[in-house]
Amino acid sequence: xxxxxxxTAQAHPNIALIKYWGNRDDYWRLPxxxxxxxxxxxxxxxxxxVFDPAAEAxxxxxxxxxxxxxxxxxxxxxxxxxxxxxxxxxxAQVTSxxxxxxxxxxxxxxxxxxxxxxxxxxxxxxxxxxxxxxRLARLGSGSAARSVPGGYxxxxxxxxxxxxxxxxxxxxxxxxxxxxxxxxxxxxxxxxSTHGHALAHTSPLQAARVADTPRRLALAQDxxxxxxxxxxxxxxxxxxxxxxAVMQTSQPPLLYWQAASLTVMxxxxxxxxxxxxxxxxxxxxxxxHVLCPEDEAQAVARDLAALPGVREVRIATxxxxxxxLD
Ligand code: PMV
Numbered sequence: 001x002x003x004x005x006x007x008t009a010q011a012h013p014n015i016a017l018i019k020y021w022g023n024r025d026d027y028w029r030l031p032x033x034x035x036x037x038x039x040x041x042x043x044x045x046x047x048x049x050v051f052d053p054a055a056e057a058x059x060x061x062x063x064x065x066x067x068x069x070x071x072x073x074x075x076x077x078x079x080x081x082x083x084x085x086x087x088x089x090x091x092a093q094v095t096s097x098x099x100x101x102x103x104x105x106x107x108x109x110x111x112x113x114x115x116x117x118x119x120x121x122x123x124x125x126x127x128x129x130x131x132x133x134x135r136l137a138r139l140g141s142g143s144a145a146r147s148v149p150g151g152y153x154x155x156x157x158x159x160x161x162x163x164x165x166x167x168x169x170x171x172x173x174x175x176x177x178x179x180x181x182x183x184x185x186x187x188x189x190x191x192x193s194t195h196g197h198a199l200a201h202t203s204p205l206q207a208a209r210v211a212d213t214p215r216r217l218a219l220a221q222d223x224x225x226x227x228x229x230x231x232x233x234x235x236x237x238x239x240x241x242x243x244x245a246v247m248q249t250s251q252p253p254l255l256y257w258q259a260a261s262l263t264v265m266x267x268x269x270x271x272x273x274x275x276x277x278x279x280x281x282x283x284x285x286x287x288x289h290v291l292c293p294e295d296e297a298q299a300v301a302r303d304l305a306a307l308p309g310v311r312e313v314r315i316a317t318x319x320x321x322x323x324x325l326d
Contacts, residue, residue: 022200260309
């Protein structure tokens with residue numbers, strides 16, 4: 001009898017500067033537009049995959065608890081793709097944990113599916129390159145495609161499964177930025193992003209947002225290349241406003257902002273008007289990601305923590321790629 005095959009991998013979540021919202025193809029998670037992000041160092045998901053000839057079904061254990069239903073099905077989408085490529089029929093046990101509380105509202109699907117892709121491919125003996133791993137992670141969660149490469153990452157939408165993957169645009173060392181995450185709510189969001197993507201096309205603003213994305217992406221890439229914080233702040237805030245305008249005008253509308261989110265957004269704008277290098281962006285939730293130079297992160301985090309409605313602030317610097325741990 002052959003013995004089980006196991007591998008463990010770690011990946012960071014990421015924060016998008018130019019957002020992914022809406023798919024041109026929901027089944028393959030082919031996005032409506034290109035996007036740009038950096039990985040969040042210090043925050044991670046660690047996942048172990050064991051393909052076992054004796055196992056009767058795939059199992060998912062998150063923080064020691066067995067999970068079934070749609071979360072397991074998303075994991076099986078990735079496992080099935082790996083099994084098909086490797087010519088393997090064995091069921092798997094997937095064990096995963098985050099070092100950040102999922103209840104803190106920091107998106108965990110990106111790090112989760114990037115770690116799963118790397119661990120599952122390794123356990124099955126598949127030698128995939130970075131693009132192949134990014135494509136595999138994308139099947140579980142679109143933004144997970146961007147958590148596979150390190151540093152500042154671009155995900156080209158592509159037209160097919162084969163050309164929709166992320167790559168490093170600039171290494172982390174190019175510019176020491178930080179993300180100070182102002183946590184304003186610890187509640188699970190009412191509408192998850194998989195459902196949200198499917199609503200994007202119901203907003204009359206989505207087509208305009210998508211059509212303008214090449215311009216915003218070019219401005220953001222140029223700002224990063226030249227380390228121009230003012231230009232970066234301008235385009236990042238424009239991009240998040242556009243995505244939230246689409247969300248807020250979808251049918252049904254999605255309003256992720258809380259009163260405390262707006263408190264933080266106004267404070268950041270006031271600080272920038274006083275000459276501080278700070279900018280905000282929000283994902284599909286109420287927490288506010290405040291970008292700043294890394295050497296100012298402690299001071300920014302302290303000032304954010306003093307704002308009404310801010311429960312805690314986590315600081316993340318620009319992180320590296322998803323990688324095997326064993
Ligand atoms: O990967 P998903 O399906 O969780 O989508 C994430 C979408 C946003 O976080 C809202 C934006 C982005 O580009 O990360």
